[in-house]
Amino acid sequence: MARTYLVETYGCQMNVHDSERIAGLLDAAGHIPVQAGEQADIVVFNTCAVRENADNKLYGNLSFLAPIKKANPSLQIAVGGCLAQKDQATILKKAPYVDVVFGTHNVGSLPVLLERARIEEESQIEILEALEHFPSTLPARRFSAFTAWVSISVGCNNTCTFCIVPTLRGVEKDRESEDILNEVSALVDQGVIEITLLGQNVNAYGVEAGKKGAFAQLLREVGAINGLERIRFMSPHPRDFTDDVIEAMVETPNVMPHLHMPLQSGSDAILQTMRRSYRTEKYLGILDRVRTALPHAMITTDIIVGFPGETEEDFQGTMDIASKAEFAAAYTYKYSIRPGTPAGIMPNQVDEKVVGERYTRLHEHLQKISLTVNQRAIGTTHRVMVNEIEGRRDGDRGRITGRSEDFRLVHFEPIEGVRPGDFVDVEITEASAHYLIGNPLKVTATRGGDAFEARNKESSGPAPTMLGIPTVKS
Numbered sequence: 001m002a003r004t005y006l007v008e009t010y011g012c013q014m015n016v017h018d019s020e021r022i023a024g025l026l027d028a029a030g031h032i033p034v035q036a037g038e039q040a041d042i043v044v045f046n047t048c049a050v051r052e053n054a055d056n057k058l059y060g061n062l063s064f065l066a067p068i069k070k071a072n073p074s075l076q077i078a079v080g081g082c083l084a085q086k087d088q089a090t091i092l093k094k095a096p097y098v099d100v101v102f103g104t105h106n107v108g109s110l111p112v113l114l115e116r117a118r119i120e121e122e123s124q125i126e127i128l129e130a131l132e133h134f135p136s137t138l139p140a141r142r143f144s145a146f147t148a149w150v151s152i153s154v155g156c157n158n159t160c161t162f163c164i165v166p167t168l169r170g171v172e173k174d175r176e177s178e179d180i181l182n183e184v185s186a187l188v189d190q191g192v193i194e195i196t197l198l199g200q201n202v203n204a205y206g207v208e209a210g211k212k213g214a215f216a217q218l219l220r221e222v223g224a225i226n227g228l229e230r231i232r233f234m235s236p237h238p239r240d241f242t243d244d245v246i247e248a249m250v251e252t253p254n255v256m257p258h259l260h261m262p263l264q265s266g267s268d269a270i271l272q273t274m275r276r277s278y279r280t281e282k283y284l285g286i287l288d289r290v291r292t293a294l295p296h297a298m299i300t301t302d303i304i305v306g307f308p309g310e311t312e313e314d315f316q317g318t319m320d321i322a323s324k325a326e327f328a329a330a331y332t333y334k335y336s337i338r339p340g341t342p343a344g345i346m347p348n349q350v351d352e353k354v355v356g357e358r359y360t361r362l363h364e365h366l367q368k369i370s371l372t373v374n375q376r377a378i379g380t381t382h383r384v385m386v387n388e389i390e391g392r393r394d395g396d397r398g399r400i401t402g403r404s405e406d407f408r409l410v411h412f413e414p415i416e417g418v419r420p421g422d423f424v425d426v427e428i429t430e431a432s433a434h435y436l437i438g439n440p441l442k443v444t445a446t447r448g449g450d451a452f453e454a455r456n457k458e459s460s461g462p463a464p465t466m467l468g469i470p471t472v473k474s
C-alpha cells in the first residue's frame with residue numbers, strides 16, 4: 001500500500017547519508033516522499049547521540065506528534081540512528097506510541113519493521129550489535145542530482161573520550177575498493193560530478209587489513225573515473241594522516257584542494273585526556289606539508305571548547321593554534337556531558353559559564369581569522385560549482401550560490417541560463433567570514449546542469465525533507 005513519508009535528520013554527514021538510504025528504501029517499498037509541513041503517513045526520525053540537543057529535539061518532536069497519532073492511529077512513527085541504538089527501549093518508555101525503533105546496523109530492516117508494526121499493531125524494536133549489510137548496498141534517494149556521498153568505511157577504531165560513535169557504530173569496517181569504484185562509476189553514469197568519500201577516519205582505510213597507502217591509492221583510482229569533476233573526503237584523523245595522501249591530492253587533479261581535519265584542542269594535555277593520539281606539533285606539521293604541496297588549499301576543522309580539565313592556559317593553546325593554522329572555517333562545539341562516554345564521568349568538568357565565555361572568545365577569534373583568509377581571495381578567480389539559485393523577489397535580482405574548489409561558499413549575480421551543477425568562473429570582489437562575493441565571468445561546463453534537468457523530469461516527487469542541518473563530525 002503506497003503511503004507518504006517524511007524523514008527528519010539530526011547530526012552529521014553520516015546520518016544525512018543514512019537518511020538518503022532510508023528514503024531510498026521507502027521509495028523501493030512504494031512510498032512517496034512529502035515536504036516538511038505536509039501530512040505524512042510515515043514519519044522517520046534519524047537521530048544523533050553526539051550533539052547535545054538532538055535528544056531534546058527528538059522527544060520534543062515526539063510529544064508534538066503524540067496527539068496527532070492519537071487522532072490518526074494509522075500514522076506510523078519510526079526512530080532510528082545513533083540515539084535509537086543507544087537508548088533502545090527508553091524511547092518506547094518515553095513515547096510508547098512510537099511504532100518502530102531501529103538501530104544504526106539494520107537500516108535495511110525499516111520497511112519490514114513498519115509493515116510488521118502495522119499488521120501486528122504492536123511496536124517493533126530491533127537493534128543489532130553488528131552490521132547487517134554495508135549500508136551503501138542499500139538503495140538511496142540522493143538529495144542532489146550532481147553531488148553524492150559515498151561511504152568507504154563505517155565505525156571507528158579510535159577511543160576518543162568524548163565520543164560515543166565507536167560504541168554505537170562499532171569497530172571500523174572498510175568497504176572493498178572495487179565496490180566503492182563501482183558505486184562511484186554508477187553515480188557518474190547517472191550525472192553525478194562531485195563525490196565526497198565518507199568515513200569516521202578515512203585515513204585508516206585499509207590499515208587493519210595491512211594495506212599500507214590504501215586511502216591514497218583509492219583517491220587515485222576514484223580520480224581516474226572519467227567524468228568525475230570533483231572529489232572530496234571527510235574526515236581524516238591527524239593520527240593516521242600520511243604524506244602519500246598529500247601526494248595523491250597533488251597528483252590527482254580532481255581531488256579538491258581542501259582539507260577538513262578535526263583539531264579538537266590546541267592543548268597537548270587536553271588532547272591526551274581526549275585520547276587523541278597526536279599532538280599540536282604533528283597537526284601543524286601536516287598543515288605545513290599540505291600547504292607546501294598545495295599552496296591554495298583551504299583548511300577547515302572541528303574544535304571542542306571546555307573539555308574536562310581545560311584550563312585558561314589550555315584554552316589559550318587552542319586560540320594560538322587557530323591563529324597559526326589560519327582556518328578558513330571551524331565548527332566549534334561547547335563541550336557537554338554525553339552519557340556513556342569516559343569524559344562524561346571525568347571529575348573536573350568545566351563550569352558552564354566558563355565554557356560559554358571561552359566559546360564566545362574562540363568564535364570571535366575564528367571569525368577574524370576566516371575573514372582575513374577570505375579577504376586574500378579578493379581579485380582572484382575561482383571555478384564555482386553552482387548549488388543553488390535563489391528566486392527573485394520584487395526589487396531583488398536574486399543570487400546564485402556555489403562552492404569553489406577549495407570549498408568556500410561563493411555568491412554572485414544571476415546570469416541567464418545557469419543551472420545547478422554548472423561551473424562558473426567567478427572573480428571575487430568582496431569577502432566576509434563565511435562567504436565570498438564575486439562577478440561571474442563565464443560558464444565553463446554544463447554537464448551537471450543537464451543531469452539536474454533530466455533528474456527533475458524523471459522525479460516522481462520531491463526529495464525527502466531534511467529539517468536537520470548537516471554538520472561536520474569526527
Ligand code: SF4
Binds near residue numbers: 474
Ligand atoms: S571522534 Fe572521530 S576518531 Fe574519535 S572516536 Fe569518535 S568517530 Fe572515532
